[in-house]
Amino acid sequence: MGMACCAPHGANADINPCHCGAAHTQAALRRIEADLNRRQFLGGVAAVLGMFAGFGLAPRELKAGAPGQPLLLTHLRLFDGETLSLREDVDILIEDGRIAALPRRGEGPTGARAIDCGGRAVIPGLIDAHWHSTLVGVSQMTAMTADIGFLHLMAGREAGATLMRGFTTVRDLGGPAFGLKMAIDRGAVAGPRIFPCGAMISQTSGHGDFRQRHELPRMPGTPPSYIESSGVAAIADGVDEVLRRTREQLMQGASQIKIMAGGGVSSLYDPLDTAQYLEEEMHAAVRAAADWGTYVCAHVYTPQGIQRAIRAGVRSIEHGQLADEETVRMMADANVWWSIQPFLDDEDANPKTDPVSRAKQLQVSAGTEQAFELGRQYGVPMAFGTDILFSPEGAASQGRQLAKLTRFMPPLEALHMATGAAGQLLALSGDRAPYPARLGVIAEGALADLLVVDADPAAGLDWLDAPDDHLHLIMKGGAIVRNKLDRAE
Known part of the structure; x- marks a missing residue:
């Protein structure tokens, strides 16, 4: 888009009633042109991101809370990936992408952002x-x-x-x-x-x-x-x-x-x-x-x-x-x-x-x-x-x-094969392991990869065939990639 101008011509060349050439007019036109170019650029970016979103490639903004603010999962039943049973006496404190602690239920820090799991099971990713x-x-x-x-x-x-x-x-x-x-x-x-x-x-x-x-x-x-x-x-x-x-x-x-x-x-x-x-x-x-x-x-x-x-x-x-x-x-x-x-x-x-x-x-x-x-x-x-x-x-x-x-095998033993046991197998990579902490478990120091499940994993695992319905929260490294829970801030 070029800048507009109504230059005088012909017999009236010496008379120019138009203000197109005025400095204030040209400045306004430059602002309009810049705005239109910006809109075209943003529209193109949106189209490209939309195209890649169809492939699951568009970057997503994943938020677990304010920067530096701990996250506390409460009111849950925990399968930690190691013990073949569920426990209900703990909460899960997450900080800086890791499991910071497993405080007793109701005893977590008051400054953390809380997510009520509604009595659902929480398992490792x-x-x-x-x-x-x-x-x-x-x-x-x-x-x-x-x-x-x-x-x-x-x-x-x-x-x-x-x-x-x-x-x-x-x-x-x-x-x-x-x-x-x-x-x-x-x-x-x-x-x-x-x-x-x-x-x-x-x-x-x-x-x-x-x-x-x-x-x-x-x-x-x-x-x-x-x-x-x-x-x-x-x-x-x-x-x-x-x-x-x-x-x-x-x-x-x-x-x-x-x-x-x-x-x-x-x-x-x-x-x-x-x-x-x-x-x-x-x-x-x-x-x-x-x-x-x-x-x-x-x-x-x-x-x-x-x-x-x-x-x-x-x-x-x-x-x-x-x-x-x-x-x-x-x-x-x-x-x-x-x-x-x-x-x-x-x-x-x-x-x-x-x-x-x-x-x-x-x-x-x-x-x-x-x-x-x-x-x-x-x-x-x-x-x-x-x-x-x-x-x-x-x-x-x-x-x-x-x-x-x-x-x-029983359901929790099967689940163990895809969590705690698999994490032990990954650990054989030693210093070649690409991630800095334990995986497959919900334990202090482990990476905060976990799922909130709207089902009883001790009774069966058929819910795995319908993840959209039964995985109410998916977290990877402390970042929430799906959240269907009602959150209490």
């Missing part, structure tokens, strides 16, 4: 110990072919949905989640805390080798496949290559390392019964991770693969549904974690159109019930995870998957 932040919200074909920017935008949208299901932390076990984690930690995107592993490390022909047969053979000068260059998987054969790929993930900020130690269901060319990686190759990854103060977890189902992984020093078995009694005893003796999923042949099973993958899926499903029984019988430390993969529709079943654990 949920932890999914086996999640794929960048792979859950797209199909397998999309993950292997789509523009990487699209994958990250879809991951951002799904991160917001994950948080609103009550999962305030995830252990990401495969995919390029480093950028998403950074955006969430900086408050640019709504989502859970992420413990990333980066690319899944796989041998040639292993569970993380998604190449097609026509792409073989791989020669020294062959460029990496799209799955490798995008950070989903890293193919490594031999001790030297395993060391290199492990160190690359650590350089990018991996909090733990994931290797593929056996066949899988989703991959097309590796039978489920195969053992993958020699013991010395696994041990190379374990040593490299240990040098950085962290650990290795392994995708594996069979007794042979699990035992080999344990001997190599792996600290967490992912899946393991085909483990026999001898193998489970070995896990218990070595204090190896079991990150296990309720892989059942039901409506939530990852859809499989390939008959070979479908047969493998049924085999894993058949071993699931025995795996839970043996794990509990021998006291193997167990944490909950979903491993929902390449299924935009299945992502919404995250809470329902946790509720399924009540088929194998």
Whole structure:
């Protein structure tokens, strides 16, 4: 927009009755032009933010109270993530993003902002110990072919949905989640805390080798496949290559390392019964991770693969549904974690159109019930995870998957697997853990990640399938991301 002016012309050029050229008029016009430009800018910003809001990416203003003002949750029933019971004799004091204290009911500081929980249960924020932040919200074909920017935008949208299901932390076990984690930690995107592993490390022909047969053979000068260059998987054969790929993930900020130690269901060319990686190759990854103060977890189902992984020093078995009694005893003796999923042949099973993958899926499903029984019988430390993969529709079943654990154990024991127990598993990352305090518990000094639940978690967990109805408050790091409670200031 240019400034207006009615300049005299023609025969009356010497006479100018218009005041457009006057200094006060031009100043007014400049103010109008600046205001219009500002409105156009703000309108454009609003449009951009509105667009990103559709993906769950718009930054939100999250308030827990005035700066420096403590927050006190009162009138509640507490499940602290560790004790398998509820208590009603305490309040929860939150300050600077952490649990400051658990004062006796009615004895909290008077200067704190109070939120009356109305007698509802308060539990720690949920932890999914086996999640794929960048792979859950797209199909397998999309993950292997789509523009990487699209994958990250879809991951951002799904991160917001994950948080609103009550999962305030995830252990990401495969995919390029480093950028998403950074955006969430900086408050640019709504989502859970992420413990990333980066690319899944796989041998040639292993569970993380998604190449097609026509792409073989791989020669020294062959460029990496799209799955490798995008950070989903890293193919490594031999001790030297395993060391290199492990160190690359650590350089990018991996909090733990994931290797593929056996066949899988989703991959097309590796039978489920195969053992993958020699013991010395696994041990190379374990040593490299240990040098950085962290650990290795392994995708594996069979007794042979699990035992080999344990001997190599792996600290967490992912899946393991085909483990026999001898193998489970070995896990218990070595204090190896079991990150296990309720892989059942039901409506939530990852859809499989390939008959070979479908047969493998049924085999894993058949071993699931025995795996839970043996794990509990021998006291193997167990944490909950979903491993929902390449299924935009299945992502919404995250809470329902946790509720399924009540088929194998009491509700609070199941809830413990997704809170206090999962927090212990995350702590294996040591100095590579990206967050500064305990997670999965409501205890003094822990990060203030918690949920106010309009249900009785001791009676059942079906309410997890309807988080919009039953999670009346979601808090992450002391910041409230949902509040449906009546607040008493």
